[in-house]
Amino acid sequence: MDPADSELVERGRAGDRQALHALVERYQRRILGVVVALVRNPEDAREVVQESFVRAFRSLDAFKGDSSFYTWLYRIAVNQAIDLQRRESKRTTVEYDETQPAGDAPLAFGGKTRGEDPYDAVRNRELGAKIFEAIEDLTPDHRAVILLREIDGLSYEEISQVLGCSLGTVMSRLHYARRKLQGKLKELL
């Protein structure tokens, strides 16, 4: 039976690197799932996940156990990603991908079709790319709320805890983000 998070955290506090390794293996993909949707490119996503684990492990003594370790780590990662987005949004440079034909929207990266019809797979991948374009038009705060809700299925209360905002704020941001996405995507759906 796999050790519980609390046991791994205690062992990690005592300097057991194997315990920390186990926590990374257990949660790296789950954390990556929402981080990669929040930031623009995979290198940044990997770096945010790495930095989040490092921050969490350096602060293990401060982890009081009033939330699960995963929720605590998740909060660190999401806020790291949001901070990065806020800094990125202040830049005026525009990235140009020479591998993409001019005038075409870049497809979502990743080429798996999961056994679906190839035409549907391509179509859905194009829609996915359009969705991320629309997502990136949202502010970091609105983006975070809708991604935490839709991708990770967090409840309003959990989103409120992760982002450190009120329940009312979560609901209003979610309401706004959904309608804005609908407005941008209604011709495609």
Place this chain on the structure above:
Amino acid sequence: MDCSDFQDKLDQYLDRRLDAGEHTRACTHVRSCRPCDQVVTSFQKTGALLRTAAADRAAAVDVSGLWDSISSQLDLEGERRPAVASLAAAREARTQRGLRVAAARAIRTRIGQLVAVAAAAVVAFVFLGGERQDTTTASGAIAQSRPVRIESMEVAEGHRVSTWVKPRIKTRVIWVADAGDFAVQNALDER
């Protein structure tokens, strides 16, 4: 429940936050109202496509070696570096180190500029006789030293150690520098 009521409760309906009675009334309305049914369907489809697109993105990220990177960073930050306040500060630190490494490599190609070395250079003075002595270092600073006993020393990969004794002041010098610098020093010694 009419369309206006339903639209007000749409987010809570999608997220299953309505109480049982309201949820039943909402379901009844959706079944009988085509426009509201289409709105619900489009929201649900958006969510599904978002999850698929996010999963595709996540699958494309290589996490092999992530633990090694984390472990190395924990080792480095525990031993040498001050805590980095933010991801931006970490990036800036890496950029500055990269610039310093690039500048040092350019300087090494020029014979006679051995002092412009970017690699860590540690000079330890072991004094014979046990007396405290003042010496002038390569950079011109005055170093005040006492006898020390060196039991062991670890040298970072890519660096070499050279040791010699300055007989006039009875001083043993231990020089640790980037391996490339020794080629320059050897050329100077041979002239």
